[in-house]
Amino acid sequence: MIAYTFISGATGGIGKAFSKECVKKGYNLFLTGRSQEKLERLKLELLKINNVEIDYFACDIASPDDRSKMLEYIDKKGYLFDRIINVAGVDIQKPFLEYTREKILFQTRVNVEATIDLTYALLNKRALGLEVLTISSMSGVSPMPNFALYSATKSLLTNLFTALHYELKKDKIKVTVVLPGGVYTREDIIEDIKGQGIWGKLSAKTPEFVARKSLKALSKNKVKYIPGFFNKLLNFLMKIAPKKLVLNFIEKRWRNNRKDAF
Numbered sequence: 001m002i003a004y005t006f007i008s009g010a011t012g013g014i015g016k017a018f019s020k021e022c023v024k025k026g027y028n029l030f031l032t033g034r035s036q037e038k039l040e041r042l043k044l045e046l047l048k049i050n051n052v053e054i055d056y057f058a059c060d061i062a063s064p065d066d067r068s069k070m071l072e073y074i075d076k077k078g079y080l081f082d083r084i085i086n087v088a089g090v091d092i093q094k095p096f097l098e099y100t101r102e103k104i105l106f107q108t109r110v111n112v113e114a115t116i117d118l119t120y121a122l123l124n125k126r127a128l129g130l131e132v133l134t135i136s137s138m139s140g141v142s143p144m145p146n147f148a149l150y151s152a153t154k155s156l157l158t159n160l161f162t163a164l165h166y167e168l169k170k171d172k173i174k175v176t177v178v179l180p181g182g183v184y185t186r187e188d189i190i191e192d193i194k195g196q197g198i199w200g201k202l203s204a205k206t207p208e209f210v211a212r213k214s215l216k217a218l219s220k221n222k223v224k225y226i227p228g229f230f231n232k233l234l235n236f237l238m239k240i241a242p243k244k245l246v247l248n249f250i251e252k253r254w255r256n257n258r259k260d261a262f
């Protein structure tokens, strides 16, 4: 029985980079994202790199019903997984009072509920030597006023997968959580990084860099991986800096940011 690498958010900037890196390594893939067309196109693109097994399932992971349908499909096919790569996430940036209830539920469901639900389900469909990698964010290192919910969802993922790293050691399951700073993916994110000037430039990495280095960290079973020296330094400084100062700075810095996700 062959085993698959599951990748959520495969159709996005970071997910696509992981998909390509995995295909180069000869891994068989099970991809997901919302758009059937994007997934089909991605599959064809990946097959040009390497002739591995690739299947996909279009699924709005914010919907428990959609997730159940995908899991039923996986069941029916009898797929087992030797790698779970959780990439899908939405980065809504706005003051909490400006959210709608719908958007709060959407962001929480995609970033947290779906990641936990799918990881749990696929852990129970594991092949020998399972590895689990989850994309969190540097935004989860400190609470972030005006970016509070995204930051909190990422902080939850960092804590959860750090705990699972230790919990699942005895089961010989590798677990790594990745905390990227800026990553050059969507147009709006590239603009944000440019707008941050030298700090953005120092922090940002390409999706290819993040994917390649993260997979290396996973194979070494590192508990946490922060891409790039500057982000590692920032992580350290955030730990030792006075909390009030950091939180007041972030509140002012993010006060005028408005970004939605659909």
Ligand SMILES: NC(=O)c1ccc[n+]([C@@H]2O[C@H](COP(=O)([O-])OP(=O)(O)OC[C@H]3O[C@@H](n4cnc5c(N)ncnc54)[C@H](OP(=O)(O)O)[C@@H]3O)[C@@H](O)[C@H]2O)c1
Pocket: 008, 009, 010, 011, 012, 013, 014, 015, 032, 033, 034, 035, 038, 059, 060, 061, 062, 087, 088, 089, 090, 091, 110, 135, 136, 137, 138, 179, 180, 181, 182, 183, 184, 185, 186, 189
């Ligand atoms: N880019 C950065 O600067 C950065 C930094 C730190 C962390 N991250 C994290 O990295 C991950 C990927 O970011 P990215 O920059 O690659 O974003 P992206 O290009 O917008 O990709 C997001 C991916 O998530 C999928 N997705 C979103 N909502 C979904 C839903 N309801 N159901 C199923 N799939 C859904 C999208 O699929 P569709 O094709 O259906 O839209 C897409 O494949 C996110 O978790 C993000 O928080 C990004």
